[in-house]
Amino acid sequence: MTKSTLNQSQAQEPETITFAKVGTPMAIVDGVSFSGGDVWTNYGGNQTVQTERLFYPRTLEDLKVIVREARNNNKKVRCAGSGHSWSATAVTPDYMVSVNGLNKIHNPVLAQDGSGWTVTLETGVLVSELDAFLRNHNPPLALPSNVVPDVVRVGGILTMGCHGAGLNSRTLSDTITEMTIVNALGELVTYSAAKDPEAFNVACLNLGLLGIIYTATIKVEVMNIRLRVTDSFPTLTSLFQGPQAGLNLKARILKNDSTEFLYWPFQYFMQPDQNKNIWVKEWERTTEPAEDLKKYEDLPPMVDNPFFSTLQTGSRVMEIPDALHFPIGDGVTTVVDAGAAIKVDPDFKNACEAIMELVEKNWEFTTSMPERMGTAIEFRFIKASDKILSPAYDKDPEAIFCMINVMAASATPGFEEYSVGIVSNWIRKYNAKPHWPKMWEKVDGVVPYLRHEYGDRITRFNRVRKTQDPTDMFINDTWRPLFQENEL
Numbered sequence: 052m053t054k055s056t057l058n059q060s061q062a063q064e065p066e067t068i069t070f071a072k073v074g075t076p077m078a079i080v081d082g083v084s085f086s087g088g089d090v091w092t093n094y095g096g097n098q099t100v101q102t103e104r105l106f107y108p109r110t111l112e113d114l115k116v117i118v119r120e121a122r123n124n125n126k127k128v129r130c131a132g133s134g135h136s137w138s139a140t141a142v143t144p145d146y147m148v149s150v151n152g153l154n155k156i157h158n159p160v161l162a163q164d165g166s167g168w169t170v171t172l173e174t175g176v177l178v179s180e181l182d183a184f185l186r187n188h189n190p191p192l193a194l195p196s197n198v199v200p201d202v203v204r205v206g207g208i209l210t211m212g213c214h215g216a217g218l219n220s221r222t223l224s225d226t227i228t229e230m231t232i233v234n235a236l237g238e239l240v241t242y243s244a245a246k247d248p249e250a251f252n253v254a255c256l257n258l259g260l261l262g263i264i265y266t267a268t269i270k271v272e273v274m275n276i277r278l279r280v281t282d283s284f285p286t287l288t289s290l291f292q293g294p295q296a297g298l299n300l301k302a303r304i305l306k307n308d309s310t311e312f313l314y315w316p317f318q319y320f321m322q323p324d325q326n327k328n329i330w331v332k333e334w335e336r337t338t339e340p341a342e343d344l345k346k347y348e349d350l351p352p353m354v355d356n357p358f359f360s361t362l363q364t365g366s367r368v369m370e371i372p373d374a375l376h377f378p379i380g381d382g383v384t385t386v387v388d389a390g391a392a393i394k395v396d397p398d399f400k401n402a403c404e405a406i407m408e409l410v411e412k413n414w415e416f417t418t419s420m421p422e423r424m425g426t427a428i429e430f431r432f433i434k435a436s437d438k439i440l441s442p443a444y445d446k447d448p449e450a451i452f453c454m455i456n457v458m459a460a461s462a463t464p465g466f467e468e469y470s471v472g473i474v475s476n477w478i479r480k481y482n483a484k485p486h487w488p489k490m491w492e493k494v495d496g497v498v499p500y501l502r503h504e505y506g507d508r509i510t511r512f513n514r515v516r517k518t519q520d521p522t523d524m525f526i527n528d529t530w531r532p533l534f535q536e537n538e539l
């Protein structure tokens with residue numbers, strides 16, 4: 052991929068706050084630091100907003116002060132973690148809350164009823180911090196599946212129903228056992244299945260619409276197994292074409308703990324030949340010991356593409372977090388992404404069709420301008436989530452979803468129109484549901500479509516939401532058309 056020019060906005064706006072940088076506090080209200088008038092931009096560089104106040108809370112009391120200030124001044128509130136979402140879900144010109152200072156992790160607990168280990172943590176904790184904490188625990192613990200990057204924060208990935216590649220791990224929202232949230236009235240509310248199953252379901256994937264999430268308790272498992280990661284680079288046609296392709300793919304997915312596919316359009320970087328192969332990562336659980344990964348560090352690149360040059364074919368046994376957060380990228384380029392959940396037919400034919408069609412559409416887009424060469428395709432398969440706002444929601448827990456993404460280097464010209472067309476096509480053909488943190492808001496007709504598809508689940512969500520946020524304090528432009536009651 053080319054070096055992206057996404058940080059143009061930063062060049063023009065010297066006071067821009069990026070997802071990674073903590074701004075200089077300029078004022079304090081009741082012990083809570085905030086800066087005024089900062090420009091916040093997300094990781095992908097496609098969302099920028101000048102905020103009236105950007106708060107830096109560190110305690111529960113701080114969260115209550117922020118809500119009180121917002122109530123008194125009639126302001127909207129949205130939180131931001133690492134800013135890795137591409138939709139405008141975190142954005143408001145009123146009060147933004149950087150949750151990064153909420154970073155306590157409590158001692159994990161082994162339930163007496165045999166349901167295993169859980170850990171309670173504040174929502175600004177980085178995935179990398181959680182991994183390290185759990186790994187150092189006695190016994191070592193881990194999340195069995197997770198998002199690829201470890202620089203995102205727990206609040207962000209739980210709020211948005213994020214997922215890894217683990218087929219049976221479903222989404223991260225499905226690992227939650229309890230959540231505490233400061234609502235628009237300034238009250239700390241605890242959500243659990245035992246207390247109120249409906250409200251708990253809503254809280255587990257709440258899009259930041261119930262208030263500021265203070266803590267989450269999630270299931271973790273004893274790290275007494277490792278993952279064998281096998282990377283291969285077969286041809287597209289061998290995987291996705293022919294009468295048996297769908298069933299073969301299904302068998303492969305069901306055999307593995309996790310499977311992920313990565314595709315880039317050029318066989319050789321900046322050369323005209325189309326890539327006929329696709330990268331496959333397969334994870335299997337094993338009791339074999341983890342290998343010393345240092346021996347792989349200096350291997351010459353196998354992939355002639357700077358963004359994917361860390362990939363190596365072969366099979367190796369790794370500790371769970373090392374296997375899940377595999378390094379990718381060139382350290383410079385950021386990407387933008389549109390993605391959706393497609394419910395897979397029992398014979399997986401629709402998945403094969405969608406993949407092959409996307410490869411061709413992506414090729415047309417990529418080769419239509421030299422500046423468009425930095426594109427990629429990625430997909431994984433997970434079983435259904437029972438969280439009512441999950442794009443992978445299904446009543447059948449065995450239903451399988453293809454979580455598919457099309458991406459490009461930030462600032463790739465025309466990517467927004469192209470990705471909107473791709474998502475529209477998935478909606479038309481497969482009833483796909485956009486993944487909330489990805490780019491979906493510009494898809495033509497997406498709001499009526501989502502209202503129709505989520506239907507009663509939006510009504511149920513709103514019923515809980517309205518008890519916690521009667522004045523729509525946490526609703527921004529992304530969510531207003533879908534959830535604000537007077538528009539339903």
Ligand SMILES: Cc1cc2nc3c(=O)[nH]c(=O)nc-3n(C[C@H](O)[C@H](O)[C@H](O)COP(=O)(O)OP(=O)(O)OC[C@H]3O[C@@H](n4cnc5c(N)ncnc54)[C@H](O)[C@@H]3O)c2cc1C
Nearest residue numbers: 130132133134135136140199204206207213214259264488
């Ligand atoms: C390079 C890259 C790779 C990615 N890989 C994956 C992947 O493998 N799987 C996947 O599912 N997604 C993936 N994503 C998407 C990413 O996981 C989500 O965008 C996630 O929400 C990012 O977390 P964050 O900390 O950056 O949250 P942000 O983007 O900052 O926030 C996300 C949302 O959470 C809300 N929020 C955060 N904390 C709180 C809180 N305490 N209270 C209330 N609301 C809160 C925010 O208001 C916002 O609406 C990837 C993104 C990038 C850029």
